[in-house]
Amino acid sequence: MELPHDRPAGEHRPGRNGADLMRWLYHTVVSVSRRAWRQLTSMRTALVLLFLLAVAAIPGSVLPQRNVSPEKVDTYLDAHTQWGPTLDRLSFFDVYGSPWFSAIYLLLFISLVGCLVPRFRLHFAALVKVPPKAPLRFDRLPEHTTVAESGTAEDAARIRAMLRKRRFRTAVREEGDVVEISAEKGYLKETGNLVFHFALLSLLFGVAFGSWYGWHGNRVLVEGNDFAFCNTLLNYDEHALGAQVGENDLPRFCLRLDRFNATYLDNGQPVTYKASVDVTEHGTSSEQLLQVNSPLRLDGANVSLLGHGYAPILRYTDKYGKTSDNVSPFLPSDGLLTSTGVATFPDVNINPQTGSRDQKSQIGFSGIYLPTIPADPSVNSSAFPAERDPRLMLQPYRGVLGFDAGAPLSVYTLDTRQIEAGRLTKFGDPLMLKPGQTATLPDGTKIQFVGTQQWISISVRHDPGQPIVLGGAIALLAGLLGSLSGKRRRIFFRIAPTGITAGGLPRSDYPGFAEEFRSLTHAAAPAAAVPEQVAQTEDVEEVV
Incomplete structure (x- = not known):
């Protein structure tokens, strides 16, 4: 045996530091990769990843998500200024689109494929073998x-x-x-096991396929021709498109709310919501009935009814005698449809001779709408959700509404920054108006509560992965029954x-x-x- 010190000084074997090192590195990488692949494709790893996926989905159910309700995310960040931004940086408000959730999802998909394909081959061989x-x-x-x-x-x-x-x-x-x-x-036992796991795989694929090629949008739709909308992104209050969907891929249709009817029990609990909607699709119009849990099935989209409320109609007469109408949806704050909102008149009090206006003479109203006034109006809560004896309580404001600043503003509240800065101040005492009643403001201008129009909130959604998910769910149950009975x-x-x-x-x-x-x-x-x-x-x- 030759020892290192037996070789003459400076002598070395050819390739000792080159080819041998590359060969050792190659075998090491292959060995580690093979062990990692075996570990990843084991059923134990798949179960661990499935558990991690369930845990990772918890923040998506607890915290508000941007693709569903961006205004709630903003409200949450304003209320939790310390650790809210940290959660935002970690994508906790966009869980299902976050890199860490996608990584767990992809690893689980690969693990199931690598685990099931060899089992399927062995089971097929066992089926044809005597x-x-x-x-x-x-x-x-x-x-x-x-x-x-x-x-x-x-x-x-x-x-x-x-x-x-x-x-x-x-x-x-x-x-x-x-x-x-x-x-x-x-053999039904192993067949059921394989069907169950392949069904789980199809569920994962169906959800991923729906997120890639699906889209959804939400909108408040007020009664009348003036508020009809067509299916474009600009007409949605909020929307989200799949990674493979562009704006031009949206189907073409238009919707108009003609009537809305609701029935209630004596305690105010709703019984039925029925919206009569005019649908224009492929050049033809038809009257459709939209109800809760009974969506409209359109070509390329489903329209679901989410909720409803009231939109007070206000008519403001400025100091030059010009009238302006405003229809503003108010948001319900309780089950009896006590609703809050604002009505703004930024383009009023314009001098007809000079065409100029005082920027500080813009008018806004913060209001509470009661469909049925209670015995004690000071409680500021409706006694019943239907309009039996409606009242509209308004607090006038005058000054700069803040529309010209370029910052995004809510359509349901006045700009608090303008109020805190003193650029928008209260203008007179609070008002309580009946439908048709008019009140005079301190500068002689008038505000009239004309009445209300009803509105509905709708969700327009297209999810091409739904048939895959449905088939996978049915196959999953069938496979589970076969696995238990075999x-x-x-x-x-x-x-x-x-x-x-x-x-x-x-x-x-x-x-x-x-x-x-x-x-x-x-x-x-x-x-x-x-x-x-x-x-x-x-x-x-x-x-x-």
């Missing part, structure tokens, strides 16, 4: 017995027909005057002139196997013989 040869000694099997003291070829044919009638896969092997019958049953077992019979013996082996946990084995051996005994039946299906037989 049952194995009977063991030499039946007494080593969990169940064994002697069926008869003698056996003939007729007994072998009768036993095989009996097993096939009970849906056993059989194989007959003859060796001299000895006939062996191997029978197997219960019991794989093997039965062996040896028919010889010296006797008929039998043995049984359950391949899975099957408490009732002993009883089934006794039933089969009893049916196989000559005393319980049945007329020979010829199976109509092709036999699986191997003659050795």
